[in-house]
Amino acid sequence: MPAGWVAPELAEALKQRGLGSRTQGFSLPNPADLESLGEDLAQDGLYRSHHELFDVMPDIDQPVLGQIDRGALPLFGLIGIGVHLNGLVQKADGLYLWTGRRAANKRLDPGKLDHLVAGGVPAGHTPWDALLKEAAEEASIPQDLARQAQQVGRIVYALDRPEGLRRDCLYCYDLFLPESFTPIAADGEVESFHLMPLGEVYTLVRDTDAFKFNVNLVLIDLFLRNGLIDPHSAEGRQLRDGLNHGLSAASPGHKAALGPVNA
Missing domain, CATH: 3.90.79.10 (Nucleoside Triphosphate Pyrophosphohydrolase)
Incomplete structure (x- = not known):
């Protein structure tokens, strides 16, 4: 079950980081690396950082997988x-x-x-x-x-x-x-x-x-x-x-x- 949905511009950025492809989907890094991935994408101008971490979940009421900047949630189509x-x-x-x-x-x-x-x-x-x-x-x-x-x-x-x-x-x-x-x-x-x-x-x-x-x-x-x-x-x-x-x-x-x- 997908955790989120990404637009083409983000798909390319994730592909360049070796996280998957648009045809097969993308897997995010280990939870400990989520925050740094969010920071890198903000520095690349893909979104504006809120400097506030939010939980990452595959769906509502599911276990928390990690944390990422609040501004990155819609970028990844995350809950x-x-x-x-x-x-x-x-x-x-x-x-x-x-x-x-x-x-x-x-x-x-x-x-x-x-x-x-x-x-x-x-x-x-x-x-x-x-x-x-x-x-x-x-x-x-x-x-x-x-x-x-x-x-x-x-x-x-x-x-x-x-x-x-x-x-x-x-x-x-x-x-x-x-x-x-x-x-x-x-x-x-x-x-x-x-x-x-x-x-x-x-x-x-x-x-x-x-x-x-x-x-x-x-x-x-x-x-x-x-x-x-x-x-x-x-x-x-x-x-x-x-x-x-x-x-x-x-x-x-x-x-x-x-x-x-x-x-």
Whole structure:
């Protein structure tokens, strides 16, 4: 079973390093050499390093084979794990959602609307660890409040992006916040926060591309669970199936197969 999928330019770089061929697929080096391979490819200009290691897995819930720079995951079409938090406020006139506008200097989707809290799961950490860390750094949510978050689902998707093939698994959480709470950005990654009626958020997702690309998926899940999209309709069932099984078709024919890492 392939662990990932690589574009032709990376296939050539791997071939030159003696790691295989486009016809037979590629085998990555021993786990101890994964990090250095990622560094070499970044120096060759194939991707921009994040200077943050993420776990390499052949598939979701499979044993970790090694670590590589976060920026290399889509380059290799490898599974990435992330967390997204719906920061909700129940008011007398309905349900509201805290959104953040991404800073203009963000690498991905600068200036787009985003979740109150979202981020990747670094090597050696659990999604819960990452959620608590991001809650403090991105929105200054106190730990005792952040720990009230409830996991509500897990979404998988595959998407060709400029940075490569994103094959991500997103752990989704709901956190009901008091009306008195106001988020404060602590790490400079958010330009501003906005509390929006959920119906307004639905309209933005339906009619615009105002939100960061993968945030829309988590919001569609939220809409299905709260009746803004009828979960029993044909559209609702199709959307739910796509959210639950988005990686099942993530084997694009124009990619060269990347073999499992040799442990």
